Amino acid sequence: MSGAIDFAPPAGASGSARALLARYGVALMLPVLVAAGGAISPAFVSAGNLSNLLLQFAPLAIVAMGQSFVMILRGLDLSVASMMATAAVIATSFSGADSDVPSICAAAALVALAVGLLNGVLVTKRQVSPFLATLATMILLQGLRFAYTQGAPSGNVPPLLRLVGSGKFYGLPYNALVLLVLAAVLAIVLHRSAFGRRVFIVGGNPVTGRLFGIRSHLIIIAGYLISSLLAAIAGLILSGYVGLVDNWVGQGYELDSIVACVVGRVSLKGGRGSIVGALAGAAIIVILGNEVLLLGVPIQAQLIIKGAVIVIAAALYARRDAV
Amino acid sequence: MSAALSARPVVPWRLRANAGLAGVIVLIAVIFLTGATVSDRFRAPANLLNVYEQMTDLALVSIGQTLTILSGGIDLSVGSQISLTACLTSGLINGNAERVVPVVIVVLLVGTCIGLLNAGLVVALRVHPLIVTLGMGAMLQGVTLLYALGPVGRVPRGFGFLAYGRVMGVPLGATLAVIFCLLIALMLRYLPIGRQIYAMGDDAGSARLIGLRRARILMLVYGCSGFCCAATGLYLAARFGVGQPYTGVNYTLASITPVVLGGTLLSGGKGGVIGTLLGAFLIALLNNLLNFMDVSKHYQLVAQAVIIILAVSIYVERPRME
Numbered sequence: 001m002s003g004a005i006d007f008a009p010p011a012g013a014s015g016s017a018r019a020l021l022a023r024y025g026v027a028l029m030l031p032v033l034v035a036a037g038g039a040i041s042p043a044f045v046s047a048g049n050l051s052n053l054l055l056q057f058a059p060l061a062i063v064a065m066g067q068s069f070v071m072i073l074r075g076l077d078l079s080v081a082s083m084m085a086t087a088a089v090i091a092t093s094f095s096g097a098d099s100d101v102p103s104i105c106a107a108a109a110l111v112a113l114a115v116g117l118l119n120g121v122l123v124t125k126r127q128v129s130p131f132l133a134t135l136a137t138m139i140l141l142q143g144l145r146f147a148y149t150q151g152a153p154s155g156n157v158p159p160l161l162r163l164v165g166s167g168k169f170y171g172l173p174y175n176a177l178v179l180l181v182l183a184a185v186l187a188i189v190l191h192r193s194a195f196g197r198r199v200f201i202v203g204g205n206p207v208t209g210r211l212f213g214i215r216s217h218l219i220i221i222a223g224y225l226i227s228s229l230l231a232a233i234a235g236l237i238l239s240g241y242v243g244l245v246d247n248w249v250g251q252g253y254e255l256d257s258i259v260a261c262v263v264g265r266v267s268l269k270g271g272r273g274s275i276v277g278a279l280a281g282a283a284i285i286v287i288l289g290n291e292v293l294l295l296g297v298p299i300q301a302q303l304i305i306k307g308a309v310i311v312i313a314a315a316l317y318a319r320r321d322a323v
Numbered sequence: 324m325s326a327a328l329s330a331r332p333v334v335p336w337r338l339r340a341n342a343g344l345a346g347v348i349v350l351i352a353v354i355f356l357t358g359a360t361v362s363d364r365f366r367a368p369a370n371l372l373n374v375y376e377q378m379t380d381l382a383l384v385s386i387g388q389t390l391t392i393l394s395g396g397i398d399l400s401v402g403s404q405i406s407l408t409a410c411l412t413s414g415l416i417n418g419n420a421e422r423v424v425p426v427v428i429v430v431l432l433v434g435t436c437i438g439l440l441n442a443g444l445v446v447a448l449r450v451h452p453l454i455v456t457l458g459m460g461a462m463l464q465g466v467t468l469l470y471a472l473g474p475v476g477r478v479p480r481g482f483g484f485l486a487y488g489r490v491m492g493v494p495l496g497a498t499l500a501v502i503f504c505l506l507i508a509l510m511l512r513y514l515p516i517g518r519q520i521y522a523m524g525d526d527a528g529s530a531r532l533i534g535l536r537r538a539r540i541l542m543l544v545y546g547c548s549g550f551c552c553a554a555t556g557l558y559l560a561a562r563f564g565v566g567q568p569y570t571g572v573n574y575t576l577a578s579i580t581p582v583v584l585g586g587t588l589l590s591g592g593k594g595g596v597i598g599t600l601l602g603a604f605l606i607a608l609l610n611n612l613l614n615f616m617d618v619s620k621h622y623q624l625v626a627q628a629v630i631i632i633l634a635v636s637i638y639v640e641r642p643r644m645e
Contacts, residue, residue, distance in 0.1 A: 078576075126636040129589040131397075135576055136631040143624030151621060255457065268451055300472075303465030311458035315448035 026264050027280040033287050041294040051171045053290055055241065058175035059084075059234040061282040063253050064260040065186050066230030068278040071261050072190075072203040073223040074270030075123060075130035080231035080257055082141040083115055084250030087235030089145055089153050092245040096156030104158070108232040115141065116228030120221030134224075138254070145247055153245045165240020175237045182230070187275040199223065204271030259306065260285050263313045284309070343586010343594060346637065347601045350584070350630070351608060358612040365615050376494035378607035379486070380555050380562075382600055383500045384574050385581040386507060387438075387551030389599040390544045392582055393511075395524040395591030396452030398548045400441060401578050403463035405571025408434050408556025410467055413476035413566035420479040431553045437463065438549020442541040452545075460575065467568045474565045486562035496558055503554075504600045507547070511595060516543060524591025580627070581606060584634050 038045035063080050070077045087108040094100035115137055122133035145153075157165075164174045190196040202209040202216040209216045231250075238249055264281025266273030288309065292302045358365040384401055391398040408430050415426045437459070444455045488495040511517035519540050523530040531537065555574065560566045579589075581602030587594025609630065613623045 122632070122636060128635045132579070132583060132589050132631075132635055135579065136628050136635065138576075139624055139631065140628035143621065143626075143628055146621035147619070147625060150619075255461075258457070262454060268454065298469065300465045300468035303461045303468070305465075307458040307461030307463075307465065309458075310461070311444065311448065311450065311455055314450040314454040314458075318449045 026284070027276055030280060030283055030287075033284060033291075037287060037291045037294075040291065044291060044294050047171060049290070049294075051168060051173065053286055054176045055166065055168070055173040056290075057283060057286045058173065058179040059238040059241070059250075060253065060256055060260060060286060061179055061279050062182060062230050062234040062237070063250075063257040064264070064278040064282040065183065065275055066227035067257040068261050068264070068266045068273045068275065069186075069190065069199065069223045070130070070227045071258075071266045071268060072199055072270060072273040073220050074203050074206075075220065075223065076134060076258065076268075077119065077224065077227045077231075078131065078134040078254050079115060079119060079138040079141060080227060080234075081250045081252065081254040082138040082145075083112060083228050083231035084235030084238060084253055085248055086111060086141050086145050087232040088239035088242075088245050088249035089149055089247070091157055091161055091236055091239045092153060092155030094155075094158075096158055098158050098160045101158050101160050104161070104236070108236060109229065112228040112232035113225060116225035117221065119228065120217075120224035123224065124217040124220050142247075149247065151247070153247060155245065157239050157243055157245070161236060161240035162243060163240070165237045166243070175241070178233075178237065182233070183275060183279060186226075190275055195219070195222070200271060256285060256306075257282075259310045262310055262317075265317055267317075344598050344601070346634065347585050347598055347605055350634070351601065351605050354605065354608050354612055358608075358615060361612070362615045365612065370611070372492070372494060374604070374607045374611045375497050377611070378603040379494070379496040379500050380558055380574070381577065381581060381606060382497070382504065382603035383551050383555045383558060384578045385599045385603055386500070386504050386596050387548030388578040389582045389585070389587055389594065389596045390507070390520065391452065391548050392579075392587055392589060393524045393591055393594060394520045394540060394544045395527055396445070396456075396541070396544070397579075397589075398438075398441065398456045398545060399453060399575055400437070400456040400460035400463060401548065401552050402571040402573065402575030403460045403467060404434060404437055404549060404552035405556045405559065405574050406566075406568055407437075407463050407467040407470070407571075408553040409560045409566035409570050410471045410475050410556075410568055411566070412557050412560035413474075413478050413564075414471060415476070416478050416482070417476040418479055420481065423479065423482060427557060430557060431550060434549040434551075434553025434556070435546050436549070438545040438547065438552075439542055441549070442538070442545040445541055445545070446538045452541075464568075471566070471568050474567045477565050478560055482561050483564065484561075486558055496561075500554075501600065503551075504596050507596045516540065520544060521592055525593070580631055583631065 034045065043049060063084070067077055067080065090108045090111065091104050093107075094104055118137055119130075119134050122128040122136070123130050164178065167174045169177075190199065198209070198214050198219050201212060202214060202219045206216055209219075234253070235250055239245055242249060260281035261273065261278050262268065262281070263284055264273075264277030264279070266277055266281075285306065288305055289302055292305060293299070355366070364370055384405065388398055388401060411433060412426060412430050415429065416422050441452070441456055441459055444450070444459070445452050448455065484495065486496050490498070511520065516539070519530070519535050520543075523535055523537065523540050527537075552571075556566070556571070559570050563570070581599050582594070583589060584602035584605055585594065585598025585600070587598060606627065609626065610623055613626060618626070
């Protein structure tokens with residue numbers, strides 16, 4: 001690895017145009033994609049479709065933001081989808097009344113903290129590779145979930161969660177508001193706080209971090225805690241969107257969130273990434289999937305396009321970052 | 324990892340290749356002894372032969388996965404490769420006994436070529452194998468679904484011999500997997516390119532400086548993984564009598580477990596295929612024991628996860644800091 005650390009530009013300083021383009025270039029692709037989508041099929045830019053896109057965007061975007069913290073810290077979190085499904089099972093484990101929502105949130109948060117802690121401790125204290133540690137917790141959660149539900153979860157999602165997950169306020173989905181708040185908080189935490197700067201230092205070069213006296217283990221554990229917590233929130237929202245529960249709510253989100261981050265220029269090698277990038281990456285994936293549907297291309301082609309997008313995006317970044 | 328973190332003492336070759344073997348053998352012994360006290364039928368040779376037979380698919384796919392991990396990479400496209408090759412097998416044979424031999428050859432070639440394509444993309448695009456094979460996995464799953472949305476074709480009755488056949492009482496498929504594994508182990512041990520895989524996985528920078536040809540090593544490693552996936556696809560088509568487009572999905576992550584249990588480091592450069600074979604046997608034995616103990620399938624996952632977590636936190640090589 002190069003010794004150089006990719007610092008986030010200090011607060012207040014205006015980066016050069018080129019640096020800005022490098023950081024937010026992927027976000028500039030969004031209007032292009034939307035315009036192209038509208039040109040190809042007018043239905044794409046209809047208010048109804050855009051509002052639905054926004055509805056589907058929130059869960060993936062929330063998971064991707066958590067994934068970006070872990071990836072900046074040179075990690076990977078494969079347990080997010082399992083965490084989402086677990087949160088969804090928790091959401092239906094109570095009586096299904098609105099009065100249970102606080103207990104649901106508390107239970108989901110507790111499980112998420114336990115999972116994040118286990119991931120973080122395995123990665124830092126036991127030096128297990130992140131891939132393996134989160135793979136193991138993924139299987140563990142999956143097994144516990146099956147044991148708890150005996151393979152057939154049932155129950156009702158409280159109306160309040162349903163409203164947050166699928167309701168709209170004059171066309172603006174409530175879950176997008178949740179996303180907006182979370183994104184603002186996380187952007188400040190990652191890009192404007194002392195903790196965020198430590199995240200970039202530890203991810204960029206752990207040795208430097210150690211020399212600076214940063215307790216890198218704590219930072220990394222915090223990263224996994226954030227990722228698990230966000231996955232739990234996304235799971236609750238998604239269960240409200242789906243309206244019913246099975247053991248696989250959120251399946252595929254572990255890979256999709258990694259794809260979103262890579263497309264959004266969060267480096268797998270650590271030390272580079274941004275909340276805006278993760279959001280833009282998630283948006284690109286959701287938009288591409290939607291356009292494929294509208295174009296009437298066989299749904300299987302979605303997978304081919306998604307696979308090609310991740311390889312091409314990574315290849316483009318590899319070229320530029322190598323310099 | 325950065326050079327500063329991985330300043331390790333030189334480990335003798337023998338120790339390096341066999342690290343972790345002891346661990347997996349101890350685990351197998353523990354499970355076997357537990358099983359022997361639980362049930363007489365568990366330790367009966369007939370049951371142990373069944374366990375041997377049941378490890379075939381996992382053993383085959385993880386042998387290839389071991390090579391990619393040893394070289395410092397990973398192959399996340401194995402699940403889709405297995406699905407594709409299983410569908411191709413039954414789809415192309417479609418019940419014609421005389422097509423079996425050419426189709427088997429074609430399928431093995433297709434698998435190998437997909438692996439070579441993975442390696443080519445890693446070299447040409449300078450992208451981490453994790454990303455390349457992740458993307459390749461999605462694309463191949465799409466291709467598989469374009470080819471077949473459901474179970475496709477069928478294989479002639481005799482083809483099942485590959486999965487269920489026994490030669491003098493010994494399961495054929497599993498024995499072929501073991502022989503293949505031994506060949507790979509010999510290659511890793513005695514051929515220069517085998518040693519080069521370890522060297523590259525241990526320290527890619529130094530490997531480049533001493534002039535190892537990365538492209539050649541990667542093509543061997545990913546080609547081999549593709550070949551193993553095709554073999555697994557053939558085996559699954561033989562076992563189920565038909566190829567299904569999602570038949571391989573679970574193998575992508577499942578193939579990593581035996582590798583890790585067998586003592587191969589996920590960061591590369593240390594381990595070997597014999598450990599992986601034992602790891603696959605360990606998982607088959609564990610599932611078999613849990614069945615004997617009448618543990619519900621739901622708890623089997625929990626048991627597997629606990630064993631993985633135990634194993635990885637015991638084996639792991641801790642980087643020495645000062």
